[in-house]
Amino acid sequence: MDKLYVIKIGGNIIDDEAKLPAFLQAFAAVEGKKILVHGGGKLATRLAEKMGIEQQLVDGRRITDAETLKIVTMVYAGYINKNIVAALQKEHCNAIGLCGADGDSILAHKRKHPVLDFGFVGDVDAINTSLIRLLLEQNISLVFAPVTHDQQGQLLNTNADTIAQEIAVGMSPLYAVELIYSFEKSGVLLNAEDDSTVIPEITPSYYQQLKTEKKIFAGMIPKLDNAFAAIRSGVQKVIIGKAEQLHALLNNQGGTSITDEH
Numbered sequence: 001m002d003k004l005y006v007i008k009i010g011g012n013i014i015d016d017e018a019k020l021p022a023f024l025q026a027f028a029a030v031e032g033k034k035i036l037v038h039g040g041g042k043l044a045t046r047l048a049e050k051m052g053i054e055q056q057l058v059d060g061r062r063i064t065d066a067e068t069l070k071i072v073t074m075v076y077a078g079y080i081n082k083n084i085v086a087a088l089q090k091e092h093c094n095a096i097g098l099c100g101a102d103g104d105s106i107l108a109h110k111r112k113h114p115v116l117d118f119g120f121v122g123d124v125d126a127i128n129t130s131l132i133r134l135l136l137e138q139n140i141s142l143v144f145a146p147v148t149h150d151q152q153g154q155l156l157n158t159n160a161d162t163i164a165q166e167i168a169v170g171m172s173p174l175y176a177v178e179l180i181y182s183f184e185k186s187g188v189l190l191n192a193e194d195d196s197t198v199i200p201e202i203t204p205s206y207y208q209q210l211k212t213e214k215k216i217f218a219g220m221i222p223k224l225d226n227a228f229a230a231i232r233s234g235v236q237k238v239i240i241g242k243a244e245q246l247h248a249l250l251n252n253q254g255g256t257s258i259t260d261e262h
Helices: 019-029 043-050 066-090 129-136 160-171 204-212 218-232 243-250
Strands: 003-009 033-038 056-058 061-063 095-098 106-110 122-127 141-144 147-149 155-157 176-183 237-242 256-258
Touching (some): 033 129, 066 095, 106 155, 176 218, 176 243, 204 218, 237 243
Parallel strands (some): 003 033, 033 141, 176 237
Antiparallel strands (some): 147 155
16 A cells, blocks of 8 residues: 655744745655645735734634635635645646645535634535545645635635545545644644653543643644544554654654554
């Protein structure tokens, strides 16, 4: 079974004009089949402010009204996605940029919530594994923007961590999938302010303990929930770590490994 890397890059790296090219160079140098899923960074928020469109965040998640959806689509699926693809071509890594509507690659539905209306925010229903496999088998690297659709003509803003996890799970019957969440920190930290406090390995029981004792930064919990969901669903390995150390992460030389109970 061929190996497939699904690598998610965080918004703070997207925003960093020095770190992003270096990361994309490292990604281009990864041998074999690979998929990059990117977040949005702060450009959409800055653009919305310039256009006088108020942004609402609840627990770090964006409420996406119709005007915000236009900006998110333009910035994430347009400007950021195509710049990443162009940078990868420069590094001789043949890539195609996609959002979930392209080739019907990621089908989602508008999030239902008992109290909050998140607006045009999507939760993933299905991954078009046959299309993704077809492209990967042509030695094309895929770059996914965090925008999906509902097959009824509606685009949906969708969490990039979740997209990465859903793609990794969807492809795991076909490939030996490794999921890497790369962002600005060195891994999951015991002290969010101290990069030297990386937890090398987290099992489900240790995760519960860390949450109970409130030793884990709240913003990491959705990422870790996605990581454990992936491990439970057939993904072989999940690593969370620093974008600048991509090759080390791929070689088990850094970051936090998410594992099932031994």
